[in-house]
Structures are given as structure tokens and as C-alpha cells.
Amino acid sequence: MSHTAHIRSHRKPRRSASTIAMRAGVAGGVLSTLAVAGASGSAHAAEPVTQTLELPTLTADLAAQVAQSADVTQQAAASYQLQAERDAAAAKAAKQAKADLAEAKKKAAEAKKKAEEAARKEAAERASRTAERATLSASADTGSSTGTGSSAGTVTSTATGSAAAVVAFAQAQVGKAYVSGATGPSAYDCSGLVQAAFKQVGISLPRVSQAQSTAGTQVGLGNLQPGDILYWGGAGSAYHVGVYVGDGMFVGAQNSSTGVVQRPLSYDPPSGAVRVL
Numbered sequence: 001m002s003h004t005a006h007i008r009s010h011r012k013p014r015r016s017a018s019t020i021a022m023r024a025g026v027a028g029g030v031l032s033t034l035a036v037a038g039a040s041g042s043a044h045a046a047e048p049v050t051q052t053l054e055l056p057t058l059t060a061d062l063a064a065q066v067a068q069s070a071d072v073t074q075q076a077a078a079s080y081q082l083q084a085e086r087d088a089a090a091a092k093a094a095k096q097a098k099a100d101l102a103e104a105k106k107k108a109a110e111a112k113k114k115a116e117e118a119a120r121k122e123a124a125e126r127a128s129r130t131a132e133r134a135t136l137s138a139s140a141d142t143g144s145s146t147g148t149g150s151s152a153g154t155v156t157s158t159a160t161g162s163a164a165a166v167v168a169f170a171q172a173q174v175g176k177a178y179v180s181g182a183t184g185p186s187a188y189d190c191s192g193l194v195q196a197a198f199k200q201v202g203i204s205l206p207r208v209s210q211a212q213s214t215a216g217t218q219v220g221l222g223n224l225q226p227g228d229i230l231y232w233g234g235a236g237s238a239y240h241v242g243v244y245v246g247d248g249m250f251v252g253a254q255n256s257s258t259g260v261v262q263r264p265l266s267y268d269p270p271s272g273a274v275r276v277l
Helices: 015-046 060-147 161-172 192-197
Strands: 216-221 230-231 239-245 249-255 258-263 273-275
Touching: 161 192, 161 239, 161 249, 192 239, 192 249
Parallel strands: none
Antiparallel strands: 216 273, 230 239, 230 273, 239 249, 249 258
């Protein structure tokens, strides 16, 4: 016997044959299980893993929301298009207005230029008539003392024939009223009196002074004859007419204050004259 056999902790326990056999069986079973598990794991690892994902399906509410969103987008696009069209129309209108304004200014400038040219021409014509009027002054002054009244018998006309009839009629109307648009027999305006005087000899004259100033042959103021039509203003644009009765005198329906009067040419020198007879 060993010298340490009596010490308990150093003693090796004896194992029986049955215990050893049981332990060996358990170990073998465990190894077998591990082997089967390993083989199964290898088999599963060789096959690919497939996973199926289920997509959500559209519900009726979601479809309605999508349709509503599309409508809103379409309406917004239509609104933008309408606004763009309005902006384009406004720009076009502004451009046209600018062009119209420029055209109006151009026409106004042209009209002003024409008016100035007409004024210069009228001034030149008046200057050219100064010499002719000078020849009338002497004869007009001789009759001014008797011709400033309204009596028609203060001047003896040298007219004959139709001219005498025109002069006689015009002088017979002296003293009657002036009424705008009147053609007799109790009242006249200037062109109404001239028209009525020439109607006595069968001559039909235009109604207004503008047309009467071009109704016959233009004659110089230094070559007047009884029965000639005197006019004030431009030929074709006259604003007043009368009848020359001779001796530097004329008869005309002047205005509402004086009525029909007989005056010397110096009282209101005419612009020109036409001869119808």
C-alpha cells in the first residue's frame, strides 16, 4: 500500500465497467446527432432562400385621391395657360396703344404743319390784295358819307340787265333782319341774301358762302363790276359773302346787330370776288 493511500483527497475513485460503457454510449449518440445536424445544415445551405413580398393593392379611396390630384394639376395648368394668354394679350394691347399714340402724334404734327402753311399762304394772299384795295379806297371814301346808313337809294348803280336786277333786289332788302339760316323774304343770312338776289334772274347758286365763293370766275378787286359776288376768307372756305352794287359799295347781311346793310368796301375789305353774270 502506498504511503499516501490513507489520504482521502489523493485517492482515485474506481469506475465500474457499466459506468464506462454508459458514458461511451452517450458520447456516441451525441456525435451521431451532430453529424446528422451538420449534414442537414449543408443540404439546406445549398438551396437558395426565396422570400415573397406582397405589394399593397390600390383601394377605392386611394384611386379617388389620385384622380382628384390629377384634376387639381390639370386645373392649375389651365390657369397658368389662361394667365399667360392674358399677359400676352395685355402686352399686345400695350404695344398697339403705343403705336396708335405715335401715329396720332404724327398726324397732329402734320395737321399743325398744314395749318401753318395755310396761314402763311393766306397772309401772302392778303398782302397781294393790299395794292388792289388801295385802288378802291378813293372811290369808297367818296361814298362813305351816304353809304354808311341803311338806305338803298343813296347809291345810283350803273348796272344794266341782269346785274341791275340783282343789285336792285339786294338794295331793296337793306334794313331787314339778319337771322342765321334765313333765306327771306323778311330776314336773311349773308349767303341767303346772295342766293335770293341771283334767283331773281334765274341763276341758282349754292346755299353756303364757301360754295358761292367759287361759283363763278375769280376777278380782281380792282376790276369789280355791279353784281359781282364779294367774299371774305379763302376761295372755297369763305365765311361771309355780299353783292357789289357799284361806286365802291356793297350790300350784305352782316350780323344780327346790323341786319342787311349797304357799306363802303373800306368798312370791311373783302378777300376776293367772283363774277357769275
